[in-house]
Amino acid sequence: MPREVALADALVPGLLLIYLGCLLVLWGIDTLIGRYGLYRYVWHPSLFRVAVFFVLFGAAGLLLYP
Amino acid sequence: MSAVPTDISSWRHPPWLRDFAAEESQAWIFVAKSLVAFYLAAWLTMVFQLEQPATTMITVAIVMHPQSGTVLAKSFYRALGTCTGSLFGVLLMAAFPQQRELFLLSLSIWVALCAGGAVLYRNFMSYGFVLAGYTAFIVVLPAIDHPTAVFDSAVGRVSEVMLGIIVSGLVSDVILPVRLREVLRRISREHYQHFIDFARGSLGGAIPREDMEKAHLRFVRAAVQIEDLRSSVIFEDPEVRARSSRMQLLNLRYMAAATSFQSLHHLINRLQRSNHPRTAAALIKLYGPIGTALSPDPSEKPMPRLLATRIEACEAELPVLAAKLREDLRQDPNLLLEFDSGTTLVRRFAAELRDFTSLEATLRETQGVVGGTVERVDFKRANDYASPLIAIVRTFLTMATLSVFWIETGWTFGLSALLLATVFSGLLATSPMPVLATANTWVAYAIGLVAAYFVVFELMPGSDGFVMLILVTAPLLALGPYLTTRNATLPGVGAGYSLGFVYILALKNPMVYAPDRFLNDSIAALFGLMMSGAAFMIIPTVIGTQWLRRRQLVQLRRQVVFAATAPMDGILYRFESVNRDLYQQIVQFTRQGSEESRVLFSWALAVHDSGRAVIELRQDMLHTGLPPPVREAMQYAVDALAQLYDAPDKARWMAADGAVDQAITLTTQTLPQARASCQPALADLLLLRTALRDDESALAPYIVKAPEIAHAP
Numbered sequence: 170m171p172r173e174v175a176l177a178d179a180l181v182p183g184l185l186l187i188y189l190g191c192l193l194v195l196w197g198i199d200t201l202i203g204r205y206g207l208y209r210y211v212w213h214p215s216l217f218r219v220a221v222f223f224v225l226f227g228a229a230g231l232l233l234y235p
Numbered sequence: 236m237s238a239v240p241t242d243i244s245s246w247r248h249p250p251w252l253r254d255f256a257a258e259e260s261q262a263w264i265f266v267a268k269s270l271v272a273f274y275l276a277a278w279l280t281m282v283f284q285l286e287q288p289a290t291t292m293i294t295v296a297i298v299m300h301p302q303s304g305t306v307l308a309k310s311f312y313r314a315l316g317t318c319t320g321s322l323f324g325v326l327l328m329a330a331f332p333q334q335r336e337l338f339l340l341s342l343s344i345w346v347a348l349c350a351g352g353a354v355l356y357r358n359f360m361s362y363g364f365v366l367a368g369y370t371a372f373i374v375v376l377p378a379i380d381h382p383t384a385v386f387d388s389a390v391g392r393v394s395e396v397m398l399g400i401i402v403s404g405l406v407s408d409v410i411l412p413v414r415l416r417e418v419l420r421r422i423s424r425e426h427y428q429h430f431i432d433f434a435r436g437s438l439g440g441a442i443p444r445e446d447m448e449k450a451h452l453r454f455v456r457a458a459v460q461i462e463d464l465r466s467s468v469i470f471e472d473p474e475v476r477a478r479s480s481r482m483q484l485l486n487l488r489y490m491a492a493a494t495s496f497q498s499l500h501h502l503i504n505r506l507q508r509s510n511h512p513r514t515a516a517a518l519i520k521l522y523g524p525i526g527t528a529l530s531p532d533p534s535e536k537p538m539p540r541l542l543a544t545r546i547e548a549c550e551a552e553l554p555v556l557a558a559k560l561r562e563d564l565r566q567d568p569n570l571l572l573e574f575d576s577g578t579t580l581v582r583r584f585a586a587e588l589r590d591f592t593s594l595e596a597t598l599r600e601t602q603g604v605v606g607g608t609v610e611r612v613d614f615k616r617a618n619d620y621a622s623p624l625i626a627i628v629r630t631f632l633t634m635a636t637l638s639v640f641w642i643e644t645g646w647t648f649g650l651s652a653l654l655l656a657t658v659f660s661g662l663l664a665t666s667p668m669p670v671l672a673t674a675n676t677w678v679a680y681a682i683g684l685v686a687a688y689f690v691v692f693e694l695m696p697g698s699d700g701f702v703m704l705i706l707v708t709a710p711l712l713a714l715g716p717y718l719t720t721r722n723a724t725l726p727g728v729g730a731g732y733s734l735g736f737v738y739i740l741a742l743k744n745p746m747v748y749a750p751d752r753f754l755n756d757s758i759a760a761l762f763g764l765m766m767s768g769a770a771f772m773i774i775p776t777v778i779g780t781q782w783l784r785r786r787q788l789v790q791l792r793r794q795v796v797f798a799a800t801a802p803m804d805g806i807l808y809r810f811e812s813v814n815r816d817l818y819q820q821i822v823q824f825t826r827q828g829s830e831e832s833r834v835l836f837s838w839a840l841a842v843h844d845s846g847r848a849v850i851e852l853r854q855d856m857l858h859t860g861l862p863p864p865v866r867e868a869m870q871y872a873v874d875a876l877a878q879l880y881d882a883p884d885k886a887r888w889m890a891a892d893g894a895v896d897q898a899i900t901l902t903t904q905t906l907p908q909a910r911a912s913c914q915p916a917l918a919d920l921l922l923l924r925t926a927l928r929d930d931e932s933a934l935a936p937y938i939v940k941a942p943e944i945a946h947a948p
Contacts, residue, residue, distance in 0.1 A: 179386075203473020214472075215408040 269716035294399030316363035320370030343634035579918035652763030673768035676731035683735025860912035
């Protein structure tokens with residue numbers, strides 16, 4: 170994965186795109202969990218959500234930029 | 236703790252102290268959260284090596300809000316506003332790099348439009364508009380002398396603003412969050428209970444007008460409040476998001492049932508007044524089974540599901556009971572007609588109550604997503620375009636004046652004045668007393684400046700490192716969020732203090748010691764703020780004025796025109812929601828129990844009554860079995876009513892009354908041939924006629940006592 174991506178001739182950091190992608194994935198997971206009401210089993214839903222995001226973003230970032 | 240005698244423990248915790256402690260602890264939690272957000276934002280900005288931690292902190296100061304429950308919900312719109320604003324800033328810089336007049340003119344227009352948007356939309360969307368104006372400004376601000384650097388500047392500023400938004404959203408969502416979802420659940424159950432109790436307790440049919448007015452106000456508030464909460468909670472809670480359309484439907488059913496209930500009561504009251512006590516008594520008897528259905532044995536828990544089944548059972552009894560009661564009234568055909576229209580109303584109310592309780596039961600019994608799809612309904616807001624327009628003009632004039640002043644004088648710090656005017660003309664435009672709020676903000680801003688002066692030039696030179704920075708700034712910075720929690724009594728003070736403090740603190744890495752900049756900046760900022768206050772004096776706000784209220788009352792009246800002419804698709808929800816939103820907006824500024832509020836209430840009742848009946852009538856007119864001449868007469872009546880409510884006067888009242896009467900006569904004649912199609916329409920027409928001839932309604936001054944209505948006893 171290139172460190173910078175040219176979007177309409179503007180150089181955008183690749184990590185930013187990954188960040189946005191992770192937000193999308195998080196939104197999907199969030200909706201899915203909410204649909205089936207699984208947040209009842211979680212102590213602090215928003216902390217859980219943030220943690221999931223960190224896991225996603227960390228994993229994607231570390232895997233794509235070794 | 237049983238060793239402690241109870242009287243002593245109650246002495247040690249008197250109720251006022253408990254309330255005080257609860258309130259204070261909420262306030263201090265907010266202060267702690269704000270401080271965490273401020274320092275986390277500043278620290279991250281420094282870690283990411285962005286240029287101005289001050290921008291991040293200013294954004295946090297604008298965004299953090301105690302009532303908000305979740306700032307995360309609002310962050311969505313704020314991020315949108317930021318992106319739009321910065322994009323516009325860059326575009327503007329690219330379009331006019333050399334022409335400062337055109338540049339400032341366009342910027343003024345943009346900021347003015349954003350301020351107008353902030354007034355037009357309520358709640359969290361309004362903040363998005365404020366931020367769109369603010370970001371556009373802050374992006375071009377440092378680049379104004381070096382147009383080539385605008386892109387880098389834009390990237391830096393957007394990163395800082397976004398960081399501020401994200402950090403404040405995260406902090407308020409994760410640290411001791413106020414769960415709006417719980418609030419929504421509690422409030423909607425309270426309103427449900429209140430409505431059921433009210434419907435159960437008012438069997439007698441004689442509710443004093445003041446009580447009815449209070450109840451109406453409460454129903455209206457409930458509907459608007461639930462919708463407000465729902466639209467925020469869907470961002471916070473995916474479970475609520477999955478159930479959102481059902482909750483909207485529940486709100487619709489609530490509103491519909493409340494309207495029918497009020498119409499029914501109105502009808503009974505009217506009948507009692509106009510010497511039809513027998514009809515009224517018969518209707519009250521007919522209402523009896525519903526009241527019984529709503530009051531199950533105390534041994535059984537009054538769950539919504541139980542009520543729904545009981546109401547369904549009682550619905551089957553109603554036609555039989557109605558037929559029996561009708562027998563007793565047989566002597567007088569006029570009484571019979573009134574009774575028939577009342578019967579329709581009772582049955583409509585029962586059906587709506589059943590729908591309402593069964594949906595409430597479904598929502599309570601299931602967790603997570605509910606299967607199947609429901610009709611999509613949307614809560615429409617009633618917007619008046621006068622106040623946003625005035626805000627646009629006012630902001631434009633402020634910005635233009637400041638720009639001209641800046642260009643003409645070549646004042647180096649004119650930008651600071653412009654920036655402050657941008658932020659506050661958006662933030663304060665929604666306030667009903669903007670001049671007072673600006674004055675408060677101005678004083679608080681000045682105090683914030685002094686506090687920041689003390690910190691920056693006395694304490695900070697002796698400190699070193701981030702921990703020292705926190706220790707040095709926190710005590711005086713904490714005052715700002717604390718004052719924000721006192722916004723009800725001191726409007727604008729908290730925001731002014733925080734902004735003034737953070738603005739002068741102007742955290743940079745490394746910090747610079749520049750007392751001259753402090754003086755220049757403070758003078759400019761206070762000048763800008765004063766200008767926006769002066770603009771509020773020159774072009775006063777219309778929010779809460781008599782003029783706007785009268786305008787909104789006209790708008791409320793025209794809701795009947797809407798009911799008569801709008802396309803039928805989804806008309807009921809739009810009608811009910813706009814009515815309530817409008818009423819809520821007007822009633823905010825009227826004193827309870829005053830003449831004005833009485834007039835408003837009677838108009839609201841008349842509009843609810845007639846509008847709903849018109850909608851039902853139009854629905855019945857879609858029936859294919861209706862003979863064309865009858866339908867024409869009905870359409871004529873609907874049009875005449877629309878004209879009457881558009882601009883009421885005696886001639887139009889006569890026309891409407893005549894048209895409705897004509898339609899009734901025609902329908903009664905056709906009734907034997909086409910009973911299925913005519914019966915429901917006839918009931919609606921009768922309702923419309925009684926509403927028209929009601930001598931205590933808002934239409935009373937226009938009623939002409941013509942000799943031909945002698946047949947009405």
